[in-house]
Amino acid sequence: xxxxxxxxxxxxxxxxxxxxxxxxxxxxxxxxxxxxxxxxxxxxxxxxxxxxxxxxxxxxxxxxxxxxxxxxxxxxxxxxxxx
Numbered sequence: 001x002x003x004x005x006x007x008x009x010x011x012x013x014x015x016x017x018x019x020x021x022x023x024x025x026x027x028x029x030x031x032x033x034x035x036x037x038x039x040x041x042x043x044x045x046x047x048x049x050x051x052x053x054x055x056x057x058x059x060x061x062x063x064x065x066x067x068x069x070x071x072x073x074x075x076x077x078x079x080x081x082x083x
Contacts, residue, residue, distance in 0.1 A: 001026055021057050025064060034066045041072035 001023055008015060015023070028034045038058065062068050 017053060017057065021060065024061055024066070028061065028064045028066045036061060036066055036068045038068065038070045041070050042074070 004019075004023060007013075024036065038054075041054065058068055058070065
């Protein structure tokens with residue numbers, strides 16, 4: 001994981017969503033307890049497909065024994081819990 005960090009920092013690259021999930025999965029499988037906070041989820045949502053991807057990713061992490069806290073303000077969007 002540190003190698004990935006150094007590479008991305010050196011070339012000033014940003015992780016895509018799938019790369020983030022892979023790295024988080026590595027952390028989850030390394031430690032006994034992992035807590036992840038996703039703050040202001042409503043600010044990340046650009047489309048319903050993006051919203052679905054984020055929710056699927058969070059569900060995947062929870063299934064792998066991560067403890068996840070998500071905060072958001074409900075605005076004029078569909079309930080994300082329906083999926």
